[in-house]
Amino acid sequence: MLLRLLAAALLAAAVPEMARAADAARGADLAAHRCVNCHGDNGRSQVPGVPSLAGQPADFITVQMILLREGIRHAPAMNPFAQGLPDRDIEDLAAFFASLPPGPPDDRTPKDEALFAAGQALTGPRHCATCHVADYGGRAQIPRVAAQREDYLVQAMIGYRDGTRAGVDTQMNSAVIGLSNAHIAALAHFLAHLD
C-alpha cells in the first residue's frame, strides 16, 4: 500500500510541466504492446466481456482508465494493465482508440427483432439518448454504446444497477435502477445491433 502511494506520488511529480496534445501515434505503439490482444487490433473486441474501444470518446477512455488505475473501478482482468500508468500514456491511448472507426464485433449475434424492439422501447422512459446522444455514439465522458459487444453491455449495466460499478458521476447508477435482468438483456441487444 505504502509503495503504491509512493509510486503514485512520484508519478504525479514526474509529469512534464508543459502543455502537450495527446499523441495518437504514440498511443498506437503503447496499445500494440498491452491492449490489442483483448480489445482487438482495430479496437473492436472479439473477446466476450471485453469492450470495443474503437471510436469511443477520448474523455471516456481517459476517465475510465483513471478509475481502473486508481482501483475505483473493479475489473480484475484490466486493473493490472492500468496500474501505474502515467496520465500521458492514458491520454495517448485514449486518442488512439478514439481515432479508430467504430463497428460491431465479428461474432455479433443475429438480430432478434422482438428483443431489439423491446430494448428500443425502454430507451424512451430511461432517457438513454439524452446522454449517449441520438445515434448512441456517446460524447465526452459518456461512452459509445452503439454496436458495443452485447455481453459487455449486459455486464456493465448489471454492474451499475447492482452498485458494483460507479461512473465519474452517479447518473448511470440511477439510470438503470430497477431494471430487471430481462430489461437489461433487451437494452443490450438493441444497442449492440445499432450501426
Place this chain on the structure above:
Amino acid sequence: MVRTSLLAAGFLAALATFPALAQAPAPAPVPGWAVGRPEGSTLAPHAPRLTVTPPDQVPVGALRLPPGFQAEIYAHGIPGARMMAEGPNGTIFAGSRAIGRVYAVRRNADGTTRTSIVAQGLAQPNGLVMVGNSLFVIAVNRVLRYDNIEANLDNIPAPVELTAAFGLPTEQEHAGNHHWKFASLGPDGRIYTNVGVNCNVCETDRDKFALLVSFNPDGSDRRIEARGVRNSVGMAHHPVTRELWATNNGRDWAGNDWPNDTLHRIRRSGEDHGFPYCSAGSADPQFNAGRACSEFVQPAALLGPHTAALGMRFYTGTMFPEQYRNQIFIARRGSWNRERLSGFDVAVAHLDAQGNVTRVEEFMTGLRDDANQRFLGRPVDVQVARDGALLVADEQMGAIYRITYRQ
C-alpha cells in the same frame, strides 16, 4: 467475465422461452434522478478532468477579483481536488470525488508548495475535517480517522475505522444519488455533515435523507440539525452567533430558472427546511403534496438557479478589508442542468448585525465564458488560511488558488 456472459446467455435463453416477456418488458420505473425531465433535453453532467493539468494551463490569469485582490496558484497537479481542511501546522488537505484520493499540500520554506497523496481508492472521499491533530475523511458512509496526521505525512499509518459507529447510509441505500459528504467541526466539538437525498426529487424517508446531521467525533449521539435540505455540500458555523449555516443544491429538471440554490441558516436543531415539498421558498411542481411553504424555514438567501453552491466558509481572517469580516464566501461549481451556464465563481453573502443576508455578490469570476458557453474551471470549496488568504479549490483544473489582498 465468462460467468457474466454465461448469465447473459441465460437471460437471452429465458427470453426466448418466454416470448411475451421478450416482446413487452414490464415498464421500468422512471429513475429518481430523471423525474420531471423534459423529452428531448440533451443536458448532461460535464466531463470531469482526472488527469494532471500542467500549471501553464491552469487559468489563474483569467480570474477577476475586486480591486486590491490578487490570485496565484497555491497548488497544482492534484486532479479532482475538492473540499479542504487545514491542519494545526498549516497542511492543507483536499478530498475528491471520482478519483478517490485525499491530498496533502505542504508549504516549502521558499513559499512554494508540494503535494502528496494521503489516501486513494476511496469512494468519493469528499468530507474532510480536522479535529485536533486528527484528520477525518468521510467517503460516502465510510468514516476514517488519521491520528496525528501532519507528523506522519511521509508514512501514513492505517486509519482508525469509524464507519460502523457513524452508521451513515450506504451508496446502495442512496441508490447512487447525493451520497458524498461535506464535513465541518462545530464550536461544540461535534462533526457536522450532510446526508443528501436519494433521488433528484422524491418522497423519501425524511429522517434518513435530505438532512444535516451532527455526531460526536466517535460517531455516537447522531442528531438531526436540519430536515428537508436536499443536498448540502457546504456548511460552517457563524464565528460569533455560533449558528450553523449551509449551502444547498436545488433539484434538477424543473426549468432553467427554478429553483435557486439556497443558503440556509439553522437557528435551532431539527427544524424543517421543506424539501421535497418546497424549494427556495416555493412549491415543488410535482412533490408539493398540498403543503404550505410558509410552514417551513425559509432560505436565508437565494444563490442562483443550478449554480451548484458548494463549499462555504465565514471569513475570519484579518488580511481582507473589514467589510469581509464574518461574511460568507461560497464556491459555486457551476451548472449542468441549465441551458445557459450559471455559477463557476466564488460569491460572498453579506450579513447584517442581526445575521440577515443583505446581498449576495460575485467575488471571483472569469471562469465562465458566457459568449462561448464554456467554462475554464470549477470552484468547489473555499478555505480561510491562517494568514488570512482565501484558498479556492478548482476541481476541474486540479489546482488550488490563493487569493490575497494588498492595499
